[in-house]
Amino acid sequence: MMPGRIIVGKQAHTSFLPAPTTLARGLGCLPAWIRVFVAAAALLWGPRDAAALGTPDPKTCQVGVYLISLYDFNMSAGSFGADLWVWSTCPDEKIKPLDVSDFVNANQLQTRLASTYNRSGTFWSYVKVSGTFRHHWNVRSYPFDRQELQIVMEHTADPASTFSYTVDREGSRPSPEINLDGWRITGFGVANKTYIYDTVFGDPAFNGKKQSDYSRLVISVSLERTKRWSFIKLVAGVYIAFALSVLTFLLGPFNGGRRTGLLGATLFAVLVNQRVAESVFGRVEQLTLLDLIHVVAMVFIFGIALAGIYAQWLDGHDRKEEALRSDRRGIWIAVSLYVIVNLALLAGAAVRG
Numbered sequence: 001m002m003p004g005r006i007i008v009g010k011q012a013h014t015s016f017l018p019a020p021t022t023l024a025r026g027l028g029c030l031p032a033w034i035r036v037f038v039a040a041a042a043l044l045w046g047p048r049d050a051a052a053l054g055t056p057d058p059k060t061c062q063v064g065v066y067l068i069s070l071y072d073f074n075m076s077a078g079s080f081g082a083d084l085w086v087w088s089t090c091p092d093e094k095i096k097p098l099d100v101s102d103f104v105n106a107n108q109l110q111t112r113l114a115s116t117y118n119r120s121g122t123f124w125s126y127v128k129v130s131g132t133f134r135h136h137w138n139v140r141s142y143p144f145d146r147q148e149l150q151i152v153m154e155h156t157a158d159p160a161s162t163f164s165y166t167v168d169r170e171g172s173r174p175s176p177e178i179n180l181d182g183w184r185i186t187g188f189g190v191a192n193k194t195y196i197y198d199t200v201f202g203d204p205a206f207n208g209k210k211q212s213d214y215s216r217l218v219i220s221v222s223l224e225r226t227k228r229w230s231f232i233k234l235v236a237g238v239y240i241a242f243a244l245s246v247l248t249f250l251l252g253p254f255n256g257g258r259r260t261g262l263l264g265a266t267l268f269a270v271l272v273n274q275r276v277a278e279s280v281f282g283r284v285e286q287l288t289l290l291d292l293i294h295v296v297a298m299v300f301i302f303g304i305a306l307a308g309i310y311a312q313w314l315d316g317h318d319r320k321e322e323a324l325r326s327d328r329r330g331i332w333i334a335v336s337l338y339v340i341v342n343l344a345l346l347a348g349a350a351v352r353g
Contacts, residue, residue: 058161058215061090061097063153064168065190065219068175070149073183075137076282079107080149082133084219087126087168093118097165098125100157104216105150107132139281140288141349143231146186151219154195159205160213165192167217174221182230187222234280234290237273238297241266242338245301249331253311253323263305270297289349293342300338304330 064087072081088097096116103109109131116125133151155163172190193216200206245266248259274294281288287295307330314323 058164059092059095059158060164060166061088061095062166062168063088063097063217064171065217066171066173066175067178067188067219067221069178070180070221072132073137075139076280078134078136078282079132080135081131082149082151083128083130084151085126085128086153087124087171089119089168090123090125091121093123095123095163096125097155097163098127100155102154102156103129103131103133104152104154105134107134137281139284139290140286141352142281142289143225143228144289144350144353145225146353147223148187149221149223153217153219155215158214159203160194160215162205164194164215165217167192172219180223182225182227183223184226185221186224187220189220191218191220192216193218231290234273234277235293237276238270238293241269241273242297242300245304246331246334248304248308249327249334253308253315253320253327256308256312259308260305263301263308267298267301270294270301289345292345296338296341296345300334304334307334 066085068083068085070080070082072079074080086098086101090097093116098114109129111127111129114125114127116123118124133149135147135149137145137147139145155165157163167190169190172188174185174188178185194213195216196211196213198211200209200212203212206212245263248262251259251262274291277290277294281290307326311323311326311330314320314326
């Protein structure tokens with residue numbers, strides 16, 4: 001006896017109930033009540049297709065992306081610019097996914113050169129897209145940071161159960177001519193996803209439901225920073241300020257006024273430098289590597305000031321030799337600890353990425 005097949009959606013499941021043709025041969029020799037029972041069982045659990053189950057496959061079009069360029073990386077504004085070609089191939093002329101697609105994370109968008117052609121019964125459409133897109137720049141580990149830029153395209157006309165994107169993975173890729181100063185593309189991908197909203201937007205297609213779902217196409221570009229010069233320029237002022245603060249140990253315990261003035265100037269320089277860094281990346285609600293470097297410098301400058309006060313106290317109590325030794329020890333302790341702490345911060349950021 002051959003097993004029947006139950007088709008649910010796209011998956012085939014094996015049923016160990018008899019197939020209908022087998023049932024037909026054997027029913028004649030069975031009592032009437034058994035024939036009725038077996039016939040009912042065949043109707044309930046016998047072979048079905050997806051349409052009979054009320055879950056037909058959604059309509060679909062193959063959609064692909066060719067990334068032409070990336071530009072205008074604006075970390076303080078949280079955005080980047082991109083140009084790309086988007087195309088679709090559909091089995092039906094009435095299905096036009098590019099006409100009803102919304103770029104969800106776009107600040108500004110321009111489309112042009114849109115066109116559609118009939119290629120032997122398959123309808124091929126394309127459009128060129130240029131825009132500015134939102135992106136959260138995670139600069140916690142700058143200059144060792146890695147970014148994943150995304151462009152999100154959503155089909156707005158039909159629910160995901162009615163229409164779904166299919167990705168043209170073979171044709172989708174970034175242009176080899178993309179040249180990003182200070183960055184390297186390490187990955188590229190296009191994926192179709194279903195996004196669920198907690199409203200139906202008044203759409204009768206979701207009658208009786210509280211949520212709606214739509215098909216999305218997510219274009220992802222992974223980037224890795226390759227140049228460190230901008231980081232060196234941002235932290236050079238901090239390290240120079242610390243070096244000047246260390247030199248106050250050489251002024252001697254009897255020059256308290258000069259030491260205090262120089263330490264005040266170096267602390268002010270670090271604060272100004274931190275504001276410059278914030279103007280480049282914008283204010284972020286987490287401690288970045290740059291923040292930690294500035295905070296560490298402030299703490300060490302404050303510690304050097306305390307060490308200077310202690311040396312002055314020793315000098316004022318006729319313990320001049322001890323005061324001089326305290327200053328000499330202060331130079332080596334401050335420099336050694338500062339170098340170790342900064343190397344640890346840099347290593348941690350490089351590993352974290």
